[in-house]
Amino acid sequence: MPVLFFDIGATLADAHVRTDGSLMLRPRPRVEHVLGTFGREWRKGIISDPGPSLGAAERAETALHQAFVAQFRDDRLIHWGPKTSRTLFDTAAASAVAAGEEDASVFVGEDARERAFAREAGMRTAPHPVFTRAAVEDRPVLWARITLPDGTGLPELEAVANETEVVPVHVASERLVLAMTTTRGAEALAAAGFLPDLRGAVEETTAFLVRDDRPSTDALAGAPSDGVSSDGATASARATEAFGFVAGWMREEGAPGAGRPPVPLGPAPGGVYVAVPADVPVEDFHPPGARPGHTERLLPDPALLSRPGTRFAAGFASPAGLRPPPGRESAEEAGDGLPSAEALAAVRAAVTPEVLREHTARFSGREPLVEGDPLTVRSRHAATHDNTLVVRVLANRLQNLGLTVRLHPFPWRGHHLFNVEAEHTVDGSDATVLVTAHMDSTATSEDFVDEHGLPRPYDPARDPAPGADDDASGTAAVLAAAACLRDLTAGGREPARSIRFVLFNAEEQGLVGSKFYARAAAAASDPIAGVLQMDMIAGHQPGTKPVVEVHAGSAVPGPVEEASDLLGDRVGQALLALAAEDPGGLGPKVQQLTGDADPAMGRSDHASFHERGYAAVAVSEDLFATPGGAEGTGTRQYHTTGDTVTDVDHDPDFATTVARAVTATALTLAGV
The missing domain is CATH 3.40.50.1000 (HAD superfamily/HAD-like)
Structure with missing residues (x-):
C-alpha cells in the first residue's frame, strides 16, 4: 500500500x-x-x-x-x-x-x-x-458548483458534506456554494437533493474570485451581484467577459500562464470564479477599472458552512447595539455606547499625527526601520526579505508594550510568511476585540519600463513598494492603539474583554493572510466580539472635504450583517464624540456603507471574518467612487511607488482622526 x-x-x-x-x-x-x-x-x-x-x-x-x-x-x-x-x-x-x-x-x-x-x-x-x-484509489477531485434547492439551507448541506468527499471553498449565497468534491461526493449530494454541477479537475490548480469592476454596459446592466439571481443570463454574460479578461492576460506573450489555460468555474458575486494552474500569479492581474480587492483567493474550509462566528455575532447584537462586557451591564457603566471620557483622553494622548507619521515613515522606507540602524525598507511585498524584517520588528515592538505576541505562519508561493498577533488577555473575558490592519505592500499599478523603454510588469524583487498609505498607515494605527491600551492599563484601568492587535500578511495576494487567520479562528471557535480593520487611512486630497468610510457590508446574511452594522455605528459615534471635543466641533464626513451598497464588500481583510460569521468592519479613507459616480478623495497613488509619506495626498492628521475613532471604539467594546 x-x-x-x-x-x-x-x-x-x-x-x-x-x-x-x-x-x-x-x-x-x-x-x-x-x-x-x-x-x-x-x-x-x-x-x-x-x-x-x-x-x-x-x-x-x-x-x-x-x-x-x-x-x-x-x-x-x-x-x-x-x-x-x-x-x-x-x-x-x-x-x-x-x-x-x-x-x-x-x-x-x-x-x-x-x-x-x-x-x-x-x-x-x-x-x-x-x-x-x-x-x-487514483480518483480525481473536481471543482463543483452546488445549488441548494428550496427548503434546504447551509446546515443541511453541511450535514451531508461532512459525511462524504466534499469540502466548500466559497459560499456565493444561501443558494450556491463552490466546492471541491469527487464523483462519489457528488453522488451523495445528489441523493440528498442537492444539485452538484461538476467543473474541471482540481489537480494542481487554485481557485480565485475575480470581480469585474467595469462600468455596466447595456448588455450587462443590472447584472446580479450574487451570481445566482434569476437573471442567470446576465450573470453568465458578466462572468464570461470577466473570464475572457483573465484568459487573455494568461495568453499574452511571456505571461506566466502561457500554454496553461485557466478553468472557468462560473458566475461569482460580482464576477467569475476561475481555477488557475500553480505558479500563475493571478493576483497580479488587473482588468480595466479594477478597484481595491478585486481578486480573492479561495481556501478549502468546512467552517464556511457552519459559520461558527455567527453565535458570537448573534450574542452581541441587540436593538441597543453591542452588548456590554460582563460586569459592566449597569446603565451607569454601559452608557449609551459612546467612548468614556477617560478613553477619549487616553486616545488623544497616545494616537497623534507625530506618532503615526513616525511609524509610517519607518515601515515605508522614509526613515530607518529601527532607530539607530541604517537599514531602510524598500518594499513590504510578501515575496521580499524586507517583509520578514518588518514581521520581526512589529513583533518586537508589540512585545515591548507588554502584550503576549504570537506569530501565525502560513505558506504562499514557496514563501514562509507570518501574521503577527499581540494580545492583552483578560481573565474571565467572554470574548476578544480585534484591532487589525495589513502589513504588506505592492506597486502593481505603477507603469514600469525596461532598459529599452518598453512596458514591463512590476517585479517585487527589484521595484520599490513603499505603501505608506496602503497599509503602513493602518499598521501605524494598530501600534498606536496598542500603546494607548498600555498607557491605560499602566494607569490602573483594566478592560473587561481581551483585546488583540493583529497585522495580516499577503493581503495584496487575495486576502491570503487574513483568510488563514480567520479560518483558524473559526476552527477553534474563537470568541471574537468584533473586528476593526484599518486599510488605507491616510489618503486625503488637499482642498477636499475629509470623508471617513466605514464598511460593514457583508455577503453573509443574518446576525453577522446586523452585528457588523452595529459595530459600524459605534465607529461613527466615536468619530462624532471626538469631533465634539474639537474647537468648533467640526469633523470629517462619515460615510457608513452596508449591504449591497458597500463597494468594499468582500474586498479587505474584514471579509475573511464575515465569511465565518464574525462581526467586522473596515475603516478607510474615501477610497471608492460614490454610487453617483463621484470619485473618492483618498490617495491618487494607490499601488504605485508614489505612495509615500511625502506624497501630497498623505495626511497624518486625517489618519489620526480615523485611528483615534477605531481605538476608542475598540476600548469601548472592551469595556474601558
Whole structure:
C-alpha cells in the first residue's frame, strides 16, 4: 500500500509560534477523522517546511507528535525542508521505497504549487485530507458548483458534506456554494437533493474570485451581484467577459500562464470564479477599472458552512447595539455606547499625527526601520526579505508594550510568511476585540519600463513598494492603539474583554493572510466580539472635504450583517464624540456603507471574518467612487511607488482622526 505523506501547515493543522519560540499545532476540522480511517497498518509521513530558523525542524517535530499522538511513527518518513522544487518530494518518495512500500506514494497538501512538484516526483496528490482515499484509489477531485434547492439551507448541506468527499471553498449565497468534491461526493449530494454541477479537475490548480469592476454596459446592466439571481443570463454574460479578461492576460506573450489555460468555474458575486494552474500569479492581474480587492483567493474550509462566528455575532447584537462586557451591564457603566471620557483622553494622548507619521515613515522606507540602524525598507511585498524584517520588528515592538505576541505562519508561493498577533488577555473575558490592519505592500499599478523603454510588469524583487498609505498607515494605527491600551492599563484601568492587535500578511495576494487567520479562528471557535480593520487611512486630497468610510457590508446574511452594522455605528459615534471635543466641533464626513451598497464588500481583510460569521468592519479613507459616480478623495497613488509619506495626498492628521475613532471604539467594546 502507498505511504501517505502530508503537509502540516494549512493542511493538517493551524500553527502559531509562542513568545518562547515553541510551536503549537491545532488539527484542522475533519483531519483527525481522516487519519483515523487509515489504521496503524498504513504508513504515514510528513513533507513540510518548518522555516529557515535554527532549530525549526526540531520544534516542528515536537509539535507534530504532541498534536497527532502515535500517527507519524516512522522517522524515516518525516521530511523537513523547503518545497520550492521537486527535490524534497523525490527524497520522500525514495524513503517510501526504502521502507518497503513499492506503490506510488500520496502527497496531501493544500498548495497547488507543491502538488505540482509532488506529481513530478511520481506521487499521486490530494488538495485536502478529505480526499486522501480518492488519491490512493487514483480518483480525481473536481471543482463543483452546488445549488441548494428550496427548503434546504447551509446546515443541511453541511450535514451531508461532512459525511462524504466534499469540502466548500466559497459560499456565493444561501443558494450556491463552490466546492471541491469527487464523483462519489457528488453522488451523495445528489441523493440528498442537492444539485452538484461538476467543473474541471482540481489537480494542481487554485481557485480565485475575480470581480469585474467595469462600468455596466447595456448588455450587462443590472447584472446580479450574487451570481445566482434569476437573471442567470446576465450573470453568465458578466462572468464570461470577466473570464475572457483573465484568459487573455494568461495568453499574452511571456505571461506566466502561457500554454496553461485557466478553468472557468462560473458566475461569482460580482464576477467569475476561475481555477488557475500553480505558479500563475493571478493576483497580479488587473482588468480595466479594477478597484481595491478585486481578486480573492479561495481556501478549502468546512467552517464556511457552519459559520461558527455567527453565535458570537448573534450574542452581541441587540436593538441597543453591542452588548456590554460582563460586569459592566449597569446603565451607569454601559452608557449609551459612546467612548468614556477617560478613553477619549487616553486616545488623544497616545494616537497623534507625530506618532503615526513616525511609524509610517519607518515601515515605508522614509526613515530607518529601527532607530539607530541604517537599514531602510524598500518594499513590504510578501515575496521580499524586507517583509520578514518588518514581521520581526512589529513583533518586537508589540512585545515591548507588554502584550503576549504570537506569530501565525502560513505558506504562499514557496514563501514562509507570518501574521503577527499581540494580545492583552483578560481573565474571565467572554470574548476578544480585534484591532487589525495589513502589513504588506505592492506597486502593481505603477507603469514600469525596461532598459529599452518598453512596458514591463512590476517585479517585487527589484521595484520599490513603499505603501505608506496602503497599509503602513493602518499598521501605524494598530501600534498606536496598542500603546494607548498600555498607557491605560499602566494607569490602573483594566478592560473587561481581551483585546488583540493583529497585522495580516499577503493581503495584496487575495486576502491570503487574513483568510488563514480567520479560518483558524473559526476552527477553534474563537470568541471574537468584533473586528476593526484599518486599510488605507491616510489618503486625503488637499482642498477636499475629509470623508471617513466605514464598511460593514457583508455577503453573509443574518446576525453577522446586523452585528457588523452595529459595530459600524459605534465607529461613527466615536468619530462624532471626538469631533465634539474639537474647537468648533467640526469633523470629517462619515460615510457608513452596508449591504449591497458597500463597494468594499468582500474586498479587505474584514471579509475573511464575515465569511465565518464574525462581526467586522473596515475603516478607510474615501477610497471608492460614490454610487453617483463621484470619485473618492483618498490617495491618487494607490499601488504605485508614489505612495509615500511625502506624497501630497498623505495626511497624518486625517489618519489620526480615523485611528483615534477605531481605538476608542475598540476600548469601548472592551469595556474601558
